[in-house]
Amino acid sequence: MSLRHAMLGLLANEPASGYDLMKGFETSLSNVWPATQSQVYGELAKLAKAGLLEVSAEGPRGRKEYAITSDGRMELHRWLTEPQPDTPRRSDALLRVFFLNHLTPLEAITYLTGEAERASRQHEALTELEGRIDWGDDPLSVNGRLAFEYGLRFTAMREEWARWAAEELDKTRGE
Amino acid sequence: MSLRHAMLGLLANEPASGYDLMKGFETSLSNVWPATQSQVYGELAKLAKAGLLEVSAEGPRGRKEYAITSDGRMELHRWLTEPQPDTPRRSDALLRVFFLNHLTPLEAITYLTGEAERASRQHEALTELEGRIDWGDDPLSVNGRLAFEYGLRFTAMREEWARWAAEELDKTRGE
DNA sequence: TCCTCCATGTAAACTGTTACATGATTTG
DNA sequence: CAAATCATGTAACAGTTTACATGGAGGA
Numbered sequence: 001m002s003l004r005h006a007m008l009g010l011l012a013n014e015p016a017s018g019y020d021l022m023k024g025f026e027t028s029l030s031n032v033w034p035a036t037q038s039q040v041y042g043e044l045a046k047l048a049k050a051g052l053l054e055v056s057a058e059g060p061r062g063r064k065e066y067a068i069t070s071d072g073r074m075e076l077h078r079w080l081t082e083p084q085p086d087t088p089r090r091s092d093a094l095l096r097v098f099f100l101n102h103l104t105p106l107e108a109i110t111y112l113t114g115e116a117e118r119a120s121r122q123h124e125a126l127t128e129l130e131g132r133i134d135w136g137d138d139p140l141s142v143n144g145r146l147a148f149e150y151g152l153r154f155t156a157m158r159e160e161w162a163r164w165a166a167e168e169l170d171k172t173r174g175e
Numbered sequence: 176m177s178l179r180h181a182m183l184g185l186l187a188n189e190p191a192s193g194y195d196l197m198k199g200f201e202t203s204l205s206n207v208w209p210a211t212q213s214q215v216y217g218e219l220a221k222l223a224k225a226g227l228l229e230v231s232a233e234g235p236r237g238r239k240e241y242a243i244t245s246d247g248r249m250e251l252h253r254w255l256t257e258p259q260p261d262t263p264r265r266s267d268a269l270l271r272v273f274f275l276n277h278l279t280p281l282e283a284i285t286y287l288t289g290e291a292e293r294a295s296r297q298h299e300a301l302t303e304l305e306g307r308i309d310w311g312d313d314p315l316s317v318n319g320r321l322a323f324e325y326g327l328r329f330t331a332m333r334e335e336w337a338r339w340a341a342e343e344l345d346k347t348r349g350e
Numbered sequence: 351t352c353c354t355c356c357a358t359g360t361a362a363a364c365t366g367t368t369a370c371a372t373g374a375t376t377t378g
Numbered sequence: 379c380a381a382a383t384c385a386t387g388t389a390a391c392a393g394t395t396t397a398c399a400t401g402g403a404g405g406a
Contacts, residue, residue, distance in 0.1 A: 002267050003393080009274035019357050032269045036395060041359060061357050061402045073277075080271055080278055080286065086293050086300075092177050092262070094207045096255055097322050099184035101314030102248075103255055111255065118261055139276030142347065146340045147272050157332045165321045172317070178365080194385050211367065216387060236374045236385045356403075367392080375384070 003043055006033045008052060008068060008076040013140065015056045015067040018044050028144060031151065047072070097165070109166050116162035123155035178218055181208045183227065183243060183251040188314065190231045190242040193219050203319055206326060222247070272340070284341050291337035298330035 010016065010024045018041045025035045044066060047053040052075055056067035068076070093115060100108040130148055135141045185191065185199045193216045200210045219241060222228040227250055231242035243251070268290060275283040305323055310316045 001393080002265075002270055005274075006270055009270070009277065012274070012277050017357075018359090019355095029270070029273065031263050032273065033265055034263055037358085038360085038396080039394070041357095045359095059357095062359095063357060076274065076277060080274060081282060084268070084289065084293060086297055087267070088206050088209055089264075090177075090208050093259070094322050094325060095177055095181055095184070095204070097325075098204065098207065098315065098318045099180075099187065099251070099255060100318050100321075102184065102187050102251060107256060114259065118259060122261055140273070143273050143275050146275075146343065147269050149340070150269060150272070150336050153332050153336050154329075157328050161325050161328050164324070168321065176365080192385075193387095194383095212386085213368085213388085214366065216385095220387095234385095237387095238385060352406090354403100354405085357401085359399085361396100361398075363395085363397105365392100365394080368390085370389075371387085373385085375382105377382080378380090 002033065002079075003035055003039060004047060004052075005076065005079045006035065007040070007043060007047065008072050008079075011053065011066060011068040012073060012076055015065050017059075017063050017065050019063070020065075028140065032147060100169070105169060105172075109169050112162050112166035112169065116159045116166065119155045119158035119162060123152065123159065126151050126155065177208065177254075178210055178214060179222060179227075180251060180254045181210065182215070182218060182222065183247050183254075186228065186241060186243040187248060187251055190240050192234075192238050192240050194238070195240075203315060207322060275344070280344060280347075284344050287337050287341035287344065291334045291341065294330045294333035294337060298327065298334065301326045301330065 006025070006029060007021060010021055010029075016024075018037075021040050021044075022035075022037055025033070025040065029035075044053065044064075048055065048066065052069060052072035053066045054069055055064050057065040059065065096111065100111065103111065126148065130152075133144075135145060181200070181204060182196060185196055185204075191199075193212070196215050196219075197210075197212055200208070200215065204210075219228065219239075223230065223241065227244060227247035228241045229244055230239050232240040234240065271286065275286065278286065301323065305327075308319075310320060
Protein backbone atom coordinates (compact mmCIF):
# COMPACT_ATOMS: atom_id res chain seq x y z
CA MET A 1 0.00 0.00 0.00
CA SER A 2 3.06 2.26 -0.11
CA LEU A 3 3.25 2.82 -3.83
CA ARG A 4 0.78 5.64 -3.44
CA HIS A 5 2.91 7.19 -0.72
CA ALA A 6 6.04 6.96 -2.82
CA MET A 7 4.16 8.82 -5.54
CA LEU A 8 2.78 11.42 -3.14
CA GLY A 9 6.29 11.91 -1.77
CA LEU A 10 7.76 12.54 -5.20
CA LEU A 11 4.92 14.87 -6.19
CA ALA A 12 5.27 16.79 -2.95
CA ASN A 13 8.61 18.04 -4.28
CA GLU A 14 7.25 19.14 -7.64
CA PRO A 15 4.45 18.34 -10.10
CA ALA A 16 5.25 15.61 -12.61
CA SER A 17 3.75 13.29 -15.21
CA GLY A 18 3.58 9.52 -14.97
CA TYR A 19 6.56 9.39 -17.26
CA ASP A 20 8.53 11.72 -15.00
CA LEU A 21 7.63 9.64 -11.96
CA MET A 22 8.91 6.51 -13.68
CA LYS A 23 12.34 8.09 -13.88
CA GLY A 24 12.20 8.60 -10.13
CA PHE A 25 11.32 4.94 -9.61
CA GLU A 26 14.07 3.80 -11.94
CA THR A 27 16.81 5.89 -10.34
CA SER A 28 16.62 7.19 -6.77
CA LEU A 29 13.89 4.81 -5.59
CA SER A 30 14.95 1.73 -7.53
CA ASN A 31 16.63 0.15 -4.50
CA VAL A 32 13.91 1.09 -2.10
CA TRP A 33 10.60 0.84 -3.87
CA PRO A 34 10.66 -0.38 -7.47
CA ALA A 35 7.48 0.13 -9.46
CA THR A 36 6.34 -0.64 -12.97
CA GLN A 37 4.84 1.72 -15.49
CA SER A 38 1.50 -0.12 -15.32
CA GLN A 39 1.28 0.43 -11.64
CA VAL A 40 2.19 4.09 -11.80
CA TYR A 41 -0.41 5.08 -14.39
CA GLY A 42 -3.10 3.06 -12.68
CA GLU A 43 -2.34 4.57 -9.31
CA LEU A 44 -2.21 8.12 -10.71
CA ALA A 45 -5.79 7.73 -11.88
CA LYS A 46 -6.88 6.35 -8.51
CA LEU A 47 -5.14 9.10 -6.57
CA ALA A 48 -6.68 11.79 -8.75
CA LYS A 49 -10.11 10.25 -8.31
CA ALA A 50 -9.58 10.19 -4.57
CA GLY A 51 -8.68 13.88 -4.61
CA LEU A 52 -5.09 13.45 -3.41
CA LEU A 53 -3.74 14.64 -6.76
CA GLU A 54 -5.03 16.85 -9.55
CA VAL A 55 -4.04 17.41 -13.16
CA SER A 56 -2.13 20.69 -13.04
CA ALA A 57 -1.18 20.95 -16.71
CA GLU A 58 -1.49 19.15 -20.03
CA GLY A 59 1.25 19.00 -22.63
CA PRO A 60 2.05 17.49 -26.01
CA ARG A 61 1.50 13.78 -26.67
CA GLY A 62 -1.31 13.67 -24.15
CA ARG A 63 1.07 14.47 -21.31
CA LYS A 64 -0.71 15.08 -18.04
CA GLU A 65 1.16 16.74 -15.23
CA TYR A 66 -0.13 15.96 -11.75
CA ALA A 67 0.21 18.10 -8.63
CA ILE A 68 -0.39 17.05 -5.04
CA THR A 69 -3.44 18.58 -3.35
CA SER A 70 -3.63 19.65 0.26
CA ASP A 71 -5.51 16.41 1.02
CA GLY A 72 -2.59 14.61 -0.59
CA ARG A 73 -0.12 16.43 1.64
CA MET A 74 -2.17 15.54 4.68
CA GLU A 75 -2.18 11.88 3.68
CA LEU A 76 1.59 11.96 3.13
CA HIS A 77 2.12 13.51 6.52
CA ARG A 78 -0.18 11.02 8.16
CA TRP A 79 1.73 8.14 6.59
CA LEU A 80 5.10 9.57 7.62
CA THR A 81 4.08 9.99 11.23
CA GLU A 82 1.78 7.00 11.80
CA PRO A 83 2.99 4.48 14.35
CA GLN A 84 4.99 1.70 12.70
CA PRO A 85 4.41 -1.97 13.47
CA ASP A 86 7.39 -4.28 13.96
CA THR A 87 7.12 -5.92 10.57
CA PRO A 88 8.47 -9.36 9.83
CA ARG A 89 9.79 -9.43 6.30
CA ARG A 90 10.12 -12.20 3.75
CA SER A 91 13.57 -13.26 2.65
CA ASP A 92 14.28 -15.79 -0.07
CA ALA A 93 17.89 -15.89 0.91
CA LEU A 94 17.17 -16.75 4.51
CA LEU A 95 14.51 -19.26 3.54
CA ARG A 96 17.15 -21.19 1.63
CA VAL A 97 19.32 -21.21 4.72
CA PHE A 98 16.62 -23.15 6.56
CA PHE A 99 16.83 -25.93 4.03
CA LEU A 100 20.55 -26.06 3.47
CA ASN A 101 20.61 -29.51 5.02
CA HIS A 102 19.03 -30.86 1.83
CA LEU A 103 22.27 -30.06 0.01
CA THR A 104 25.65 -31.65 0.41
CA PRO A 105 27.90 -29.73 2.82
CA LEU A 106 29.96 -28.55 -0.11
CA GLU A 107 26.93 -27.27 -2.01
CA ALA A 108 25.72 -25.49 1.11
CA ILE A 109 29.04 -23.76 1.58
CA THR A 110 29.00 -22.77 -2.08
CA TYR A 111 25.61 -21.19 -1.56
CA LEU A 112 26.81 -19.17 1.41
CA THR A 113 29.99 -17.94 -0.23
CA GLY A 114 27.85 -17.01 -3.22
CA GLU A 115 25.70 -14.95 -0.88
CA ALA A 116 28.80 -13.26 0.47
CA GLU A 117 29.88 -12.40 -3.04
CA ARG A 118 26.51 -11.05 -4.01
CA ALA A 119 26.51 -8.81 -0.95
CA SER A 120 30.03 -7.71 -1.74
CA ARG A 121 29.13 -6.88 -5.32
CA GLN A 122 26.16 -4.85 -4.19
CA HIS A 123 28.35 -3.02 -1.70
CA GLU A 124 30.82 -2.16 -4.43
CA ALA A 125 28.06 -1.06 -6.79
CA LEU A 126 26.75 1.28 -4.13
CA THR A 127 30.17 2.74 -3.39
CA GLU A 128 30.72 3.29 -7.07
CA LEU A 129 27.31 4.88 -7.49
CA GLU A 130 27.85 7.11 -4.48
CA GLY A 131 30.92 8.56 -6.17
CA ARG A 132 29.05 9.27 -9.39
CA ILE A 133 26.13 11.05 -7.80
CA ASP A 134 26.34 14.80 -7.57
CA TRP A 135 25.26 15.27 -3.99
CA GLY A 136 23.80 18.68 -3.31
CA ASP A 137 22.12 20.38 -0.38
CA ASP A 138 18.64 19.70 -1.71
CA PRO A 139 16.31 17.61 0.47
CA LEU A 140 16.48 14.53 -1.76
CA SER A 141 20.27 14.52 -1.53
CA VAL A 142 20.27 14.84 2.24
CA ASN A 143 17.80 11.97 2.63
CA GLY A 144 19.39 10.01 -0.17
CA ARG A 145 22.67 10.02 1.70
CA LEU A 146 20.99 8.56 4.78
CA ALA A 147 19.45 5.80 2.68
CA PHE A 148 22.79 5.20 1.01
CA GLU A 149 24.55 4.72 4.29
CA TYR A 150 21.90 2.18 5.22
CA GLY A 151 22.64 0.29 2.03
CA LEU A 152 26.35 0.29 2.72
CA ARG A 153 25.93 -0.98 6.25
CA PHE A 154 23.39 -3.57 5.18
CA THR A 155 25.50 -5.07 2.40
CA ALA A 156 28.57 -5.10 4.65
CA MET A 157 26.61 -6.90 7.36
CA ARG A 158 25.30 -9.47 4.90
CA GLU A 159 28.71 -10.27 3.58
CA GLU A 160 30.17 -10.69 7.07
CA TRP A 161 27.30 -12.90 8.14
CA ALA A 162 27.52 -15.12 5.07
CA ARG A 163 31.26 -15.62 5.54
CA TRP A 164 30.73 -16.43 9.18
CA ALA A 165 27.94 -18.89 8.34
CA ALA A 166 30.06 -20.62 5.70
CA GLU A 167 32.80 -21.11 8.28
CA GLU A 168 30.33 -22.49 10.80
CA LEU A 169 29.20 -25.11 8.30
CA ASP A 170 32.76 -25.87 7.39
CA LYS A 171 33.57 -26.58 11.04
CA THR A 172 30.61 -28.98 11.35
CA ARG A 173 31.62 -30.67 8.14
CA GLY A 174 34.96 -31.70 9.62
CA GLU A 175 33.32 -33.61 12.49
CA MET B 176 7.03 -17.96 -5.87
CA SER B 177 8.88 -19.28 -2.83
CA LEU B 178 5.95 -20.42 -0.77
CA ARG B 179 6.03 -23.68 -2.67
CA HIS B 180 9.71 -24.08 -1.90
CA ALA B 181 9.17 -23.39 1.77
CA MET B 182 6.56 -26.16 1.74
CA LEU B 183 8.78 -28.55 -0.19
CA GLY B 184 11.58 -27.81 2.25
CA LEU B 185 9.45 -28.63 5.26
CA LEU B 186 8.06 -31.78 3.65
CA ALA B 187 11.55 -32.91 2.68
CA ASN B 188 12.19 -33.42 6.40
CA GLU B 189 9.05 -35.43 7.01
CA PRO B 190 5.52 -35.90 5.65
CA ALA B 191 2.94 -33.55 7.13
CA SER B 192 -0.60 -32.24 6.76
CA GLY B 193 -1.55 -28.68 5.93
CA TYR B 194 -2.28 -28.18 9.57
CA ASP B 195 1.18 -29.43 10.53
CA LEU B 196 2.80 -27.16 7.98
CA MET B 197 1.00 -24.16 9.40
CA LYS B 198 2.72 -24.77 12.72
CA GLY B 199 6.03 -24.57 10.88
CA PHE B 200 5.04 -21.27 9.31
CA GLU B 201 3.89 -19.88 12.63
CA THR B 202 7.02 -20.83 14.52
CA SER B 203 10.36 -21.46 12.86
CA LEU B 204 9.54 -19.74 9.56
CA SER B 205 7.45 -16.89 10.94
CA ASN B 206 10.29 -14.37 10.67
CA VAL B 207 11.47 -15.56 7.30
CA TRP B 208 8.45 -16.58 5.28
CA PRO B 209 5.07 -16.03 6.88
CA ALA B 210 2.13 -17.75 5.18
CA THR B 211 -1.56 -17.97 5.77
CA GLN B 212 -3.67 -21.08 6.06
CA SER B 213 -5.50 -20.20 2.82
CA GLN B 214 -2.26 -20.12 0.94
CA VAL B 215 -0.97 -23.35 2.36
CA TYR B 216 -4.02 -25.46 1.53
CA GLY B 217 -4.30 -23.97 -1.92
CA GLU B 218 -0.65 -24.57 -2.66
CA LEU B 219 -0.77 -28.15 -1.33
CA ALA B 220 -3.42 -28.94 -3.92
CA LYS B 221 -1.40 -27.34 -6.71
CA LEU B 222 1.80 -29.11 -5.71
CA ALA B 223 0.03 -32.46 -5.58
CA LYS B 224 -1.52 -31.83 -8.99
CA ALA B 225 1.93 -30.96 -10.35
CA GLY B 226 3.32 -34.23 -8.99
CA LEU B 227 5.76 -32.64 -6.54
CA LEU B 228 3.81 -33.99 -3.58
CA GLU B 229 1.50 -36.92 -2.99
CA VAL B 230 -1.00 -37.86 -0.32
CA SER B 231 0.85 -40.41 1.76
CA ALA B 232 -1.79 -41.07 4.42
CA GLU B 233 -5.28 -40.06 5.47
CA GLY B 234 -6.35 -39.65 9.07
CA PRO B 235 -9.31 -38.58 11.18
CA ARG B 236 -11.20 -35.34 10.42
CA GLY B 237 -10.29 -35.55 6.78
CA ARG B 238 -6.62 -35.18 7.59
CA LYS B 239 -4.42 -35.64 4.54
CA GLU B 240 -0.74 -36.20 5.04
CA TYR B 241 1.47 -35.18 2.15
CA ALA B 242 4.89 -36.55 1.27
CA ILE B 243 7.41 -35.06 -1.15
CA THR B 244 7.99 -37.04 -4.36
CA SER B 245 11.29 -37.44 -6.11
CA ASP B 246 10.22 -34.76 -8.59
CA GLY B 247 9.57 -32.54 -5.59
CA ARG B 248 13.06 -33.21 -4.25
CA MET B 249 14.54 -32.37 -7.60
CA GLU B 250 12.67 -29.08 -7.70
CA LEU B 251 13.81 -28.24 -4.18
CA HIS B 252 17.40 -28.98 -5.10
CA ARG B 253 17.13 -26.93 -8.26
CA TRP B 254 15.77 -23.97 -6.29
CA LEU B 255 18.50 -24.24 -3.66
CA THR B 256 21.29 -24.28 -6.19
CA GLU B 257 19.96 -22.00 -8.93
CA PRO B 258 21.98 -18.84 -9.50
CA GLN B 259 20.63 -15.98 -7.41
CA PRO B 260 19.98 -12.55 -8.87
CA ASP B 261 21.00 -9.47 -6.87
CA THR B 262 17.50 -8.70 -5.71
CA PRO B 263 16.34 -5.21 -4.93
CA ARG B 264 14.07 -5.33 -1.90
CA ARG B 265 11.19 -3.06 -0.95
CA SER B 266 11.42 -1.23 2.32
CA ASP B 267 8.68 0.93 3.79
CA ALA B 268 11.04 2.20 6.40
CA LEU B 269 13.63 3.38 3.91
CA LEU B 270 10.98 4.86 1.65
CA ARG B 271 9.93 7.11 4.48
CA VAL B 272 13.51 8.24 4.88
CA PHE B 273 13.43 9.62 1.34
CA PHE B 274 10.56 11.89 2.24
CA LEU B 275 11.65 12.98 5.70
CA ASN B 276 12.08 16.52 4.38
CA HIS B 277 8.29 16.83 4.31
CA LEU B 278 8.29 16.67 8.10
CA THR B 279 9.64 19.20 10.58
CA PRO B 280 13.20 18.39 11.71
CA LEU B 281 11.86 17.39 15.08
CA GLU B 282 9.27 15.02 13.59
CA ALA B 283 11.94 13.49 11.38
CA ILE B 284 14.22 12.84 14.32
CA THR B 285 11.30 11.33 16.20
CA TYR B 286 10.75 8.96 13.29
CA LEU B 287 14.37 7.84 13.27
CA THR B 288 14.61 7.31 17.00
CA GLY B 289 11.37 5.34 16.71
CA GLU B 290 13.07 3.17 14.10
CA ALA B 291 16.00 2.64 16.45
CA GLU B 292 13.63 1.56 19.18
CA ARG B 293 11.75 -0.82 16.95
CA ALA B 294 15.01 -2.43 15.88
CA SER B 295 16.11 -2.64 19.48
CA ARG B 296 12.84 -4.27 20.54
CA GLN B 297 13.13 -6.82 17.74
CA HIS B 298 16.70 -7.54 18.78
CA GLU B 299 15.60 -8.14 22.36
CA ALA B 300 12.68 -10.30 21.24
CA LEU B 301 15.08 -12.47 19.24
CA THR B 302 17.56 -12.77 22.11
CA GLU B 303 14.74 -13.74 24.41
CA LEU B 304 13.38 -16.25 21.91
CA GLU B 305 16.81 -17.74 21.34
CA GLY B 306 16.99 -18.56 25.04
CA ARG B 307 13.58 -20.24 25.04
CA ILE B 308 14.19 -22.47 22.05
CA ASP B 309 15.36 -25.97 22.71
CA TRP B 310 18.15 -26.16 20.16
CA GLY B 311 18.94 -29.69 19.12
CA ASP B 312 21.19 -31.34 16.58
CA ASP B 313 18.40 -31.73 14.06
CA PRO B 314 18.87 -30.03 10.71
CA LEU B 315 16.26 -27.37 11.39
CA SER B 316 18.06 -26.34 14.56
CA VAL B 317 21.47 -26.12 12.92
CA ASN B 318 20.12 -23.95 10.11
CA GLY B 319 17.80 -22.09 12.43
CA ARG B 320 20.81 -20.95 14.44
CA LEU B 321 22.41 -19.49 11.31
CA ALA B 322 19.21 -17.61 10.49
CA PHE B 323 18.99 -16.42 14.07
CA GLU B 324 22.45 -14.95 13.97
CA TYR B 325 21.44 -13.10 10.82
CA GLY B 326 18.45 -11.64 12.65
CA LEU B 327 20.60 -10.51 15.54
CA ARG B 328 23.14 -8.82 13.29
CA PHE B 329 20.45 -7.24 11.17
CA THR B 330 18.50 -5.71 14.04
CA ALA B 331 21.73 -4.46 15.65
CA MET B 332 22.77 -2.84 12.37
CA ARG B 333 19.39 -1.19 11.96
CA GLU B 334 19.46 0.29 15.41
CA GLU B 335 22.97 1.68 14.96
CA TRP B 336 22.10 3.15 11.59
CA ALA B 337 18.93 4.83 12.86
CA ARG B 338 20.76 6.39 15.80
CA TRP B 339 23.50 7.63 13.48
CA ALA B 340 20.93 9.06 11.03
CA ALA B 341 19.04 10.84 13.82
CA GLU B 342 22.29 12.47 14.90
CA GLU B 343 23.07 13.52 11.35
CA LEU B 344 19.72 15.27 11.08
CA ASP B 345 20.23 16.83 14.47
CA LYS B 346 23.54 18.33 13.32
CA THR B 347 21.91 19.84 10.22
CA ARG B 348 19.09 21.19 12.33
CA GLY B 349 21.51 23.29 14.36
CA GLU B 350 22.78 25.16 11.30
C1' DT C 351 12.83 9.40 -43.37
C1' DC C 352 14.16 6.83 -39.53
C1' DC C 353 15.23 6.44 -34.93
C1' DT C 354 14.82 7.66 -30.23
C1' DC C 355 12.42 9.43 -26.70
C1' DC C 356 8.13 10.88 -24.78
C1' DA C 357 3.78 9.41 -23.25
C1' DT C 358 -0.31 6.82 -21.92
C1' DG C 359 -2.94 3.19 -21.18
C1' DT C 360 -5.28 -2.09 -20.88
C1' DA C 361 -5.32 -7.16 -19.88
C1' DA C 362 -4.01 -11.40 -17.91
C1' DA C 363 -1.67 -14.08 -14.51
C1' DC C 364 0.05 -14.67 -10.01
C1' DT C 365 0.78 -13.88 -4.99
C1' DG C 366 -0.85 -12.63 -0.78
C1' DT C 367 -4.36 -11.06 2.93
C1' DT C 368 -8.74 -11.19 5.32
C1' DA C 369 -12.88 -13.02 6.15
C1' DC C 370 -16.12 -16.59 5.89
C1' DA C 371 -17.71 -21.33 6.49
C1' DT C 372 -17.84 -25.96 8.21
C1' DG C 373 -17.30 -29.82 10.96
C1' DA C 374 -14.83 -33.88 13.68
C1' DT C 375 -12.15 -35.34 17.79
C1' DT C 376 -10.11 -35.05 22.10
C1' DT C 377 -9.70 -33.53 26.76
C1' DG C 378 -11.16 -31.72 31.13
C1' DC D 379 -21.16 -31.59 27.78
C1' DA D 380 -18.36 -27.69 26.83
C1' DA D 381 -14.20 -25.99 25.19
C1' DA D 382 -10.00 -26.40 22.85
C1' DT D 383 -7.79 -28.25 19.17
C1' DC D 384 -7.55 -30.50 14.80
C1' DA D 385 -8.60 -30.06 10.07
C1' DT D 386 -9.95 -28.40 5.49
C1' DG D 387 -11.53 -25.51 2.38
C1' DT D 388 -13.83 -21.05 -0.53
C1' DA D 389 -14.46 -16.10 -1.83
C1' DA D 390 -13.40 -11.39 -2.32
C1' DC D 391 -10.06 -8.15 -2.64
C1' DA D 392 -5.41 -5.79 -3.06
C1' DG D 393 -0.85 -5.44 -4.98
C1' DT D 394 2.71 -6.82 -8.44
C1' DT D 395 4.63 -8.37 -12.84
C1' DT D 396 4.71 -9.08 -17.69
C1' DA D 397 3.08 -8.40 -21.97
C1' DC D 398 0.48 -6.04 -25.20
C1' DA D 399 -1.00 -1.93 -27.71
C1' DT D 400 -0.77 2.66 -29.51
C1' DG D 401 0.88 6.85 -31.13
C1' DG D 402 3.08 11.90 -31.13
C1' DA D 403 7.29 14.87 -31.28
C1' DG D 404 11.99 16.03 -32.10
C1' DG D 405 16.50 15.45 -33.95
C1' DA D 406 20.10 13.40 -37.18
